[in-house]
Amino acid sequence: MKDILSELEDRREAARLGGGQRRVDSQHAKGKLTARERIMLLVDEGSFEEFDMFVTHRCTDFGMEASKPAGDGVITGWGTINGRQVYVYAQDFTVLGGSVSATHAQKICKIMDMAMQNGAPVIGINDSGGARIQEGVDSLAGYGEIFERNVRASGVVPQISLIMGPCAGGAVYSPAMTDFIFMVKDSSYMFVTGPDVVKTVTNEVVSAEELGGATTHTRKSSVADGAFENDVEAIAEVRRLFDFLPLNNMQKPPMRPFFDDPSRVEESLDTLVPVNPNTPYDMKELILKIADEGDFFEIQEDYAKNIITGYIRLEGQTVGVVANQPMVLAGCLDIDSSRKAARFVRFCDCFDIPILSLVDVPGFLPGTSQEYAGVIKHGAKLLYAYGEATVPKVTVITRKAYGGAYVVMSSKHLRGDFNYAWPTSEIAVMGAKGATEIIHRADAGNPEKIAQHTADYEERFANPFVAAERGFIDEVIMPQSTRRRVSRAFASLRTKKTHVPWKKHDNIPL
């Protein structure tokens, strides 16, 4: 009996060694943790329950039957993050380069199925040479099975991808279909075709880091939602994000104990908006002053900085924030910011996370580059996302809300529940100067008259009261009381119910 028990321990020990000490050392030398170390950091201590530790590949080509490492290059199972259940897989680069065989894929599919069945998120840690070359189409089939599950799980359980090594070819499409992608600087990359193929086909010379590193994907392509210095920081931040999210689409996000007075008055907000309407100010200051304990988890911080997206808590409840940033491009909407915010709004809506919109938007960015690249279709994404969202929606206009952008940014007309404006708001079809130049074109040669017309227009329209008179703004509020007003608004909306007519699914302009 003892022999049998010790055989189990021996087998476990061998499986835990992965590809052996030499390869583990090589992984560490690259500044990367092993798959097992990553999981141990990600989940609560002692909470990890492993599945399929002894699964091996079934390939008999190219001499593969001679080596059948236990686990087949991926560690799968479940654990908890601050006590809440999560399913996890981590590809083990020390075993055949973490490459995906038929059985490797089966292991991932098994925990994805369990996650769906039990209503818990999936976190995938990617570090893989891609399709197991010796297995050919069996490997491709495995990827296909994972992709299909990514689609089915979308909007049912949150899916988070960590990229912590190579992720190339069709393999990128599993993370691409998850809700969030986080990368590690200098040790991870994602691309559909690597630098060698790029050189052959287009004659461009580019390094793997330049082509698909964390900086590229968080600043240029927007494929990734965040970039971190190393594995430890990335995992710690994913744990932080996880605490904001619900486990599935049938549950509310977790309520956290809070130690910050919801009625906290912030007098400094009364002077946040500068006297000159063209002077920028930092919208992040407002977000941090509204949030419980000033805690803000930003998504896509380095991309389309003219809009800010991320999570805060109000009275312990998760709230998604979308805010125009006057410091960048005057906070205007353009293709990139519309896409960024639309995806964020849709995530919040499918997982029942209320949305707070902070508005200071002078309109859409003009120009041929925007029009040729389809700002109509991309801008419509954000309009559509806000219009379809049925979660509680609270909006605060701090300054400009002009033209179409006014409507887009969670206006009353898109079923905003509470639409507040600061006294500094200017809700109008456009800025006073532009409006005057159009409606008083005949006086274009007379600067004095134009100045008078502009002043008249400002007097009449550069305020929140025209909109408030029509009920498009529910209340003009003191900036210092914003946290209290917004917290109370969301508290009143906790029981919100809306009716959505049956449809198979919508047809958002993609």
Ligand code: HXC
């Ligand atoms: C089998 C693989 C492998 C793979 C790596 N290995 N990738 N084995 N299939 N795809 C093995 C290596 O043979 C090696 O084994 C070990 O993993 C570590 O690899 P190294 O090359 O030594 O590591 P490194 O120098 O860090 O280079 C990493 C790498 C390189 C850049 C990822 O291994 C590489 O280019 N691999 C091939 C990538 C590829 O072409 N994959 C298929 C893409 S197509 P030993 O025994 O020496 O330690 C694809 C399609 C997916 O993925 C489609 C989905 C629909």
